[in-house]
């Protein structure tokens with residue numbers, strides 16, 4: 131283990147800074163099958179040496195029941211039993227499907243993740259949500275079950291495509307804005323250049339802060355009954371922007387946060403100073419633009435899972451580090467954003 135390694139114990143043993151290749155020390159000689167995607171397999175062949183592996187196409191389409199069936203057929207061919215271990219090596223898609231299939235095959239095998247994208251290291255691999263999409267419905271089939279361990283090795287992020295890295299940074303900014311002590315907000319303000327340059331020490335700090343923030347929130351509401359939805363800051367608008375503009379999730383979330391900030395100011399819940407300080411931080415990471423919502427966006431928003439009659443429960447902030455739930459009527463949102 132190197133000096134930058136942090137172990138964060140929640141329901142999973144989260145190892146931040148452990149070199150990915152050292153996953154072998156966590157397997158305790160169990161028979162292990164690696165599930166990954168074609169990109170990781172090409173970039174990191176050394177991880178797979180000596181292991182049975184199942185390599186899936188990359189992309190959201192892989193997160194389907196069809197892939198679950200394919201994986202289970204492969205498990206049967208490989209003669210897996212209840213003592214076998216399943217390791218997911220990849221971004222959020224691979225983590226979500228690995229966690230799900232490992233949880234349901236033979237009523238549950240132990241599993242772990244090497245999270246390879248920034249979004250997976252700070253979000254998808256943390257908190258115990260696993261699942262697949264069902265047609266156009268995202269994450270409609272799934273379960274809560276924590277991996278035994280999660281390795282978050284920031285060196286892997288060096289090969290992550292720029293747009294995917296930017297998407298992860300969008301979620302990092304979300305944590306910075308909702309985290310109560312403003313530690314991450316201040317750190318990002320002071321270290322934007324290093325983070326954009328993927329400096330390993332800075333990334334260790336960032337991943338550590340995000341994992342701690344998410345784990346603390348999840349610990350208060352592990353099954354997502356209410357409080358955990360504070361993590362959805364920027365997501366109600368983000369989801370419809372992601373669908374219509376077809377842009378990566380975290381980038382859409384930043385557009386969504388900008389709208390939520392504006393609404394909070396217009397409703398007199400947030401000061402313009404706090405809004406400006408937040409927008410200045412976003413700008414340091416290259417997020418400077420707004421999106422004007424169209425009728426098409428509003429149609430999706432009205433059909434959002436978080437809808438209750440014509441009221442939408444949105445997460446807004448009343449100050450940096452102070453997220454709250456506020457109900458808005460769709461028409462009120464339209465008027466405030468005019």
Ligand SMILES: NC(=O)c1ccc[n+]([C@@H]2O[C@H](COP(=O)([O-])OP(=O)(O)OC[C@H]3O[C@@H](n4cnc5c(N)ncnc54)[C@H](O)[C@@H]3O)[C@@H](O)[C@H]2O)c1
Pocket residue numbers: 167169170173188189190193220221222223224226246247248249250253254255256257258259260268269286287288289290291294297
């Ligand atoms: N379970 C949860 O709590 C949770 C939370 C947030 C998001 N998610 C899910 O996560 C998914 C999105 O995850 P994502 O953004 O990681 O997307 P992804 O898994 O599709 O990965 C993005 C792309 O980057 C590539 N990639 C990943 N790591 C790489 C690396 N180190 N080097 C080079 N290429 C690499 C992948 O092959 C893929 O092409 C969505 O399906 C979303 O629903 C789940």
